[in-house]
Amino acid sequence: MKKLILSAAILAAAGACNTVDAHEHGDADAQPNKIVPAGTAPEVANPFHPVRLMLSSEETAGEVTLYEFEVPAQSAGSPPHTHKLEDEYFFILSGTLDVLVDGQVSRLAEGDFAALTRGHTHMFWNGSDAPVRLLMATTGASFEAFMASVAPRLADAQPEGPQEAGAVIGALAAEHGITITMEDMPAEAAPYYQ
Numbered sequence: 001m002k003k004l005i006l007s008a009a010i011l012a013a014a015g016a017c018n019t020v021d022a023h024e025h026g027d028a029d030a031q032p033n034k035i036v037p038a039g040t041a042p043e044v045a046n047p048f049h050p051v052r053l054m055l056s057s058e059e060t061a062g063e064v065t066l067y068e069f070e071v072p073a074q075s076a077g078s079p080p081h082t083h084k085l086e087d088e089y090f091f092i093l094s095g096t097l098d099v100l101v102d103g104q105v106s107r108l109a110e111g112d113f114a115a116l117t118r119g120h121t122h123m124f125w126n127g128s129d130a131p132v133r134l135l136m137a138t139t140g141a142s143f144e145a146f147m148a149s150v151a152p153r154l155a156d157a158q159p160e161g162p163q164e165a166g167a168v169i170g171a172l173a174a175e176h177g178i179t180i181t182m183e184d185m186p187a188e189a190a191p192y193y194q
Contacts, residue, residue: 045151057141077124080184084177095132146176
C-alpha cells in the first residue's frame with residue numbers, strides 16, 4: 001500500500017508541473033529512465049540536514065527535481081517562506097514532520113503527503129524525538145539552483161553567527177524567487193531557529 005501511495009504522490013507531483021504537451025519534448029529517448037538504489041543518490045552540500053538528489057531538473061527537461069531529506073530530531077528544516085517560481089511536494093517516508101501551511105501548524109506522519117504551492121507561506125521542522133525522512137519534489141529548476149548555491153555562498157560569506165547566516169541565505173533565496181518571512185514563525189517552531 002505504501003508503494004502505491006508513494007507512486008501516486010510522485011505522479012501527482014510530476015503531473016502538476018507538466019505544463020507542456022508530451023509531444024513537445026521531441027525525441028522520446030531524450031530523457032532516459034533512471035533507477036536509484038537505496039543510499040546511492042548524490043549528497044547535496046547542505047549545512048542544515050542531509051539532502052540527497054534523487055532526480056535533477058536536467059533529467060526531467062527542467063520540470064521537476066526530487067530530493068530525499070533527512071531532518072534530525074528536534075531540529076530546524078526551513079524558515080517560513082514563500083516561493084514565486086515553484087511548488088513543493090512532501091511525502092513522509094518515516095517519522096513525523098511539523099509544517100506550517102496557511103497559518104496552521106500540522107504534524108505529518110509516515111505516508112502523509114503535502115502540496116505546498118507557490119504564493120503561500122509555509123515552513124517545516126522536526127519537533128519530534130526521532131529523525132524524519134521524506135521525499136521532496138519541486139517544480140522547475142530554480143529551487144535546485146538555490147539548494148546548490150547555499151553551502152558555497154555561506155562558505156564565501158563566512159558568517160559569524162545565525163543572524164548573519166540567515167541574512168546570507170535570505171539574500172540568496174530572494175535571487176531565486178523565495179521570500180523568507182521570519183515574522184510568520186509559529187511559537188512552537190521558534191526554539192529550533194535560534
